[in-house]
Amino acid sequence: MAFRGGDWHGLSPSAALPCTNSGRYSTYRTRTHNICMVSDFFYPNMGGVESHIYQLSQCLIERGHKVIIVTHAYGNRKGIRYLTNGLKVYYLPLKVMYNQSTATTLFHSLPLLRYIFVRERVTIIHSHSSFSAMAHDALFHAKTMGLQTVFTDHSLFGFADVSSVLTNKLLTVSLCDTNHIICVSYTSKENTVLRAALNPEIVSVIPNAVDPTDFTPDPFRRPDSVMTIVVVSRLVYRKGTDLLSGIIPELCHKYPDLNFIIGGEGPKRIILEEVRERYQLHDRVRLLGALEHKDVRNVLVQGHIFLNTSLTEAFCMAIVEAASCGLQVVSTRVGGIPEVLPENLIILCEPSVKSLCEGLEKAISQLKSGTLPAPESIHNVVKTFYTWRNVAERTEKVYDRVAGEAVLPMDRRLDRLISHCGPVTGYIFALLAVFNFLFLIFLRWVTPDSIIDVAIDASGPKGAWTHRYSYSKKRGQNNEISKTR
Amino acid sequence: MVLKAFFPTCCTSADSGLLVGRWVPEQSSAVVLAVVHFPFIPVRVKELLAQVQQASQVGVAVLGTWCHRRQEPEEGLGRFLEGLGVIFFHEPWLQLCRERGSTFWSCKAIQRSTPPGVPSEDQVMLVFYDQRQVLLSQLHPPAALPDHQAGDAPASAGGLAAVFDTVARSKALFSSDRFDEGPVRLSHWQSEGVEASVLVELAKQAAGPACLLLSFLLSLLSAMAACRLFRLWPLPFICSKLSTCEQVRHRLGQLSLVFSTQKAENPTQLMRKANVLISVLLDVALGLALLTWLHGKDRIGQLADALIPVADRVAEELQHLLQWLMGAPAGLKMNRALDQVLGRFFLYHIHLWISYIHLMSPFIERILWHVGLSACLGLTVAVSLLSDIIALLTFHIYCFYVYGARLYCLKMYGLSSLWRLFRGKKWNVLRQRVDSCSYDLDQLFIGTLLFTILVFLLPTTALYYLVFTLLRLLVVAVQGLLHLLVDLINSLPLYSVGLRLCRPYRLAAGVKFRVLEHEAGKPLRLLMQINPLPYSRVVRAYRLPSCGCRPKLSWSSLCRKLFFGELIYPWRQKGGKQD
């Protein structure tokens, strides 16, 4: 449970301090937004979406916006917590259905989400990840409430199988009246535009980023006598663990001085264990299990070559992190990966065991001949590519644009749904939208907006924390407590 | 810090005098224990205080003066009281004063060590407390009190526990009577009803030998129970299965605890003994009531006459059920051959059972009569016996259940391992996980064949299993209810609950304060009362351990066990067996 110690004299709006430290405020822009990030995926769950939300929020707070995050409860972590710089996170007690995604009925989350949107005076809802049911729910409710909506798609989909067809239909419904969509790579944009039948003009591309200071090379950590290939990914089908289990015995047979370090956990781990046992590779293949984000760098710097076997990938932060640590990257040529790194830093292969082995052999021969560039130089090149500040700036532009647009009124929204999503689905969802609207009216009748207390801002232009932070370090201390508890 | 003066309510109308009590510097609170009246000889007062201090290990001292003005204010008295501070030096020196006819008191605390120019009067808060209640009450949870024997270590318990501790330890101060013509006249709480204490003393004298005798008898009994003859093979096993034996053993243990000649060391143990005694007495009383009811008007005979037809009827119903199952139950089409085999097998069992019952029938009344006698040992024993009788009379249902469950369990295991074979996996016993494995063609063929056979035979077995499991669950539920009743009587702390009902202050959860009427300029007056423990916490704190331990099965694990055909046992089991 998050708590806030200390006295509250300065926190009430009447006692808000005048801007004495104008130097700090000079960087603030004239127009600020109250942004609510919604996704099922957030810390303590680990992954690309989670760190994207966190880093983006931090940079937006730095630029003077007010940001809150809404996600579902993770085990014992429920309620309201504060992270660094007064980033407020709501862990809502909603039931998790599958793969950390909440079950959706399209209605049950409305009371809580509406309460939060009202009490935080949110103006822009920014949902993340198309796998997250909560993100879609929030979009649906926000449109009913007449708030601006932005959606970031982090993943790629196929078109052929049944599950993709269904998901794509859902995405079409969800995105047809969303104000703006952000994709992480051009491949992803193309994919999303096709899947959701969108107007490409409302889709922007803003790549992910890595914090280059977290991923610095350390050439002394890697052993010189043997070559090491590092794999860091969740061990699931989508990440190509089956390919990896084919590559390991072949290469280990060919090169006696080759080791593998595999970080990550997942249902496919058992395959790797069986391979290790069958070919007696216990001393050469190390399975590290689940890694914390801060440990990833320590694992990466132990290797020479980074292998990525993903079968589908929108952006792939892992290869940027690896390149930033100075590793030679070998990857499959799928999704948005070819856009991510320039050709001299990456060896691209087809997603098959044979092609990946060839790619790895090429990298190994380069390594042996010493023609690979030095880790430091790779790091210096990569660190300029993707930074969070840049991402935040570009996202801010999207917000500015969205804030100027009008939200579709109810009748036009229904028209759009019916005309855009096909006759059957369109009518069904139009009906649901009407129900949602009636439910909202009912909620407004039960608890009028005037009864809902306005939350005290921790961040943002009138934030209590941003004011007080410069005065006393006490806040920071509390903040630590709230993080650890 | 605000100075707190704890003042006993019984001293509010006392004559003027000296305040005797203890000063707790960490809390800056003064606990007044008594008032010493005029006239006194200062040396005698100091002697008395030294005696009390030695007996109670509490730093009792003169804290200040108490002035109760009944007549016109006398100038001389005020000055005289001030002068006393020189004789009995204390830091700070309290001056309590009650005006005539006024409920507001004035109170001053004077620091002598500070230089004279500085006004040294602290803020004072008066807290009234009832000495008797504070003395007799027992705090929950018990504060970590230092041992009384630990020597000169003063009470180190913090906060209000220190007040309670001080009052409880200074019993020696309260022993003097109001009407005694001692050298020093004190005013404090006094216990009333000294006359009744003669009876109490007599009872105390008698209790020692009685306990000795009873505990001797008990030890004799337990020695008999422990003798060699009862150690022969089938007896301990049967005893552990019969809940009557468990209950009798439990009661014996409780009685030997109550009548042990050792003195109870702390209040918790004392309370436990009292609770056990009350629960045994209640149990026996209820049992005797049952006995008189049973043995009046030939109720035993009626029962016995009713029992045989009931058992017959049950067997008959079971036969009908089996015949129904052997046909096409609920329109299901079963495997005819297996169905017939199973049905005949079970029918034969019922046949055996009926002949057994008829063999027994002439003796039933006699057995019941003797069983009825056991009620004089207590209601719990009678109820346990009833549960045992039910278990014996439904033994055939248990047998059916076990056969059905074993058969079903075997099939489930077979099916699950063959299902793994289909998917090219196998269970790795060494690593406790499922590995992939490549099978030969003939292995796969045989596996498929077996799988098909098992799958098609499964519904028949499952139906038998389902029916008998439901019957078994019914019996287990009835037994469980009986055991719940026994556990309730065994574990309810009746004495503590009664104490909470009649003397709420004896079991304290803490204190509560009430702000008394207040006038500006005068010190704040608070009334400290004992906050009694809620009933739920009383029951939780003093619950007696029941003899059978509760099932550790949760509902989900029970369902899982039922699904996989593992055996379920009755609720009450010995603790050791589950480990």
Place this chain on the structure above:
Amino acid sequence: MEEEQSFLDICGGSLTLQRRYYSPSCREFCLSSPPLSLRSLTAVTCTVWLAAYGFFTLCENSMILSAAIFITLLGLLGYLHFVKIDQEALLIIDSLGIQMTSSYASGKESTTFIEMDKVKDIVINEAIYMQKVIYYLCILLKDPVEPHGISQVVPVFQSAKPRLDCLIEVYRSCQEILAHQKATSTSP
């Protein structure tokens, strides 16, 4: 000495906050909610009885009617005795402790007293409650083992659930006493 002010609770119901300043070191805050309204009582009773009458016409068993009367009476008694809290008071006494009293509609009182040396602080926290996100006042208790840790969080005004403006009033007042307590306990 005594001030009265009216506030709203989180559901929009009215609350009365009485502040009694007995002395600089002793303050009491009393939140009273409106008593049981006759209208809702009548409505509930009528519904139960009508339902019972409906069953009665179906089953023709007069037991149902008497059972309904009993159930309403018992329910009302139980509601007044265990559920409906009329008044909640917070008494804070410098260097002695904090006392929370809730008075039920039947007159039953339940009191908790927390000694001052166990109290770490009083704060306003936010929590998700039912389908709402609310602010509440709570007392943080010290962990006896670890001096900086918190062993327990005791919520105050649990049944009244006042809104933030009311909480801030109480909070400021409590902090004054706590600050005074901290200042005097460290100085000697």
